[in-house]
Amino acid sequence: xxxxxxxxxxxxxxxxxxxxxxxxxxxxxxxxxxxxxxxxxxxxxxxxxxxxxxxxxxxxxxxxxxxxxxxxxxxxxxxxxxxxxxxxxxxxxxxxxxxxxxxxxxxxxxxxxxxxxxxxxxxxxxxxxxxxxxxxxxxxxxxxxxxxxxxxxxxxxxxxxxxxxxxxxxxxxxxxxxxxxxxxxxxxxxxxxxxxxxxxxxxxxxxxxxxxxxxxxxxxxxxxxxxxxxxxxxxxxxxxxxxxxxxxxxxxxxxxxxxxxxxxxxxxxxxxxxxxxxxxxxxxxxxxxxxxxxxxxxxxxxxxxxxxxxxxxxxxxxxxxxxxxxxxxxxxxxxxxxxxxxxxxxxxxxxxxxxxxxxxxxxxxxxxxxxxxxxxxxxxxxxxxxxxxxxxxxxxxxxxxxxxxxxxxxxxxxxxxxxxxxxx
Ligand code: LLP
Numbered sequence: 001x002x003x004x005x006x007x008x009x010x011x012x013x014x015x016x017x018x019x020x021x022x023x024x025x026x027x028x029x030x031x032x033x034x035x036x037x038x039x040x041x042x043x044x045x046x047x048x049x050x051x052x053x054x055x056x057x058x059x060x061x062x063x064x065x066x067x068x069x070x071x072x073x074x075x076x077x078x079x080x081x082x083x084x085x086x087x088x089x090x091x092x093x094x095x096x097x098x099x100x101x102x103x104x105x106x107x108x109x110x111x112x113x114x115x116x117x118x119x120x121x122x123x124x125x126x127x128x129x130x131x132x133x134x135x136x137x138x139x140x141x142x143x144x145x146x147x148x149x150x151x152x153x154x155x156x157x158x159x160x161x162x163x164x165x166x167x168x169x170x171x172x173x174x175x176x177x178x179x180x181x182x183x184x185x186x187x188x189x190x191x192x193x194x195x196x197x198x199x200x201x202x203x204x205x206x207x208x209x210x211x212x213x214x215x216x217x218x219x220x221x222x223x224x225x226x227x228x229x230x231x232x233x234x235x236x237x238x239x240x241x242x243x244x245x246x247x248x249x250x251x252x253x254x255x256x257x258x259x260x261x262x263x264x265x266x267x268x269x270x271x272x273x274x275x276x277x278x279x280x281x282x283x284x285x286x287x288x289x290x291x292x293x294x295x296x297x298x299x300x301x302x303x304x305x306x307x308x309x310x311x312x313x314x315x316x317x318x319x320x321x322x323x324x325x326x327x328x329x330x331x332x333x334x335x336x337x338x339x340x341x342x343x344x345x346x347x348x349x350x351x352x353x354x355x356x357x358x359x360x361x362x363x364x365x366x367x368x369x370x371x372x373x374x375x376x377x378x379x380x381x382x383x384x385x386x387x388x389x390x391x392x393x394x395x396x397x398x399x400x401x402x403x404x405x406x407x408x409x410x411x412x413x414x415x416x417x418x419x420x421x422x423x424x
Pocket of ligand 1 (some may be wrong): 105202205206240241242277279319374375
């Protein structure tokens, strides 16, 4: 097996590393998320090696895939982590991640989340507003601590991506305007509860062009120079995540090309570099297996009604995202290819995984939705009281049940019926 191709065909059947997807579906049921350990590791290494000449830290964006076994795999490979909640902090710690390698992003950190992260000894808080700066200072001082901070600035560049996942424009809720940063750094340096260590930005996700990254970096570097002249002791620059992946016909730059474009300018600063890739590490290390329940033809459309739905994989419904759908054991040549809309059992017209896909299908066929390792399971819900899928991590010829399928008991846990009505 080549690690570049964790999901490949053997004798006409789709394999995950050395395990047949048909076998996985039979053993664990469907819908089923399947991840490849080798693919996770090689994607992590691609970033790590691309930045090897510089002092750097790759902090996997946990929001992309927060399964404990996935985090553990990356922690063992040496990854740091970018978290956005106390929940993600708990997961990274449970998975054996090094607290010093954690950066805490997000616009709305609560006091308890800050306190937990301080107790854990995380590497950096990326602060996004004056009010947040103030709360972190007070929270740290109450503990007799000093919190390592970077300010996340908003470089106001257009990442040319889907508007829901563009974060670096002036009208976005994220970050601090570059013009406001020098005063805020001066303020942060006055605060005994804060220790300034870096400068951060993140401009958006699924970026396929390197120009916006370079534009953002230019603005960041200009600001960094200004801050250093002002006496701000910067130790690192956090350039965020956002590198896109190939779902269909996109041609995303490789981590090596991304690094090659940014490295000369980064090297000149002498600062350490932090990265926060999520999708580029996990997306193509995973797929979602789903079985065809029924085929149904109307005058306008052929539908394949499958057992996975928008609650299991939300990206198509939410962003109109295109992810490749393949038959695990295609019977091309035997059956006619038709254009199918691949839809789930949820009662919404927006419940689809793909539209107008040329496939030769029969009921009970197994399909795989590719590119589902990032923003897949993590965005799943229980809408329509549907238990969330199981997750399996494949490692060579071994399969590890990384998360059991939810049960209806799991779904009703914590709910209570009303007490019996009194009869007097
Ligand atoms: N750092 C910060 C501060 C972020 O907000 C994000 C993603 C990342 C890093 C990781 O970005 P990545 O390398 O994965 O592009 N649910 C959407 C994606 C939302 C991304 C939000 N922030 C989707 O399914 O396309």
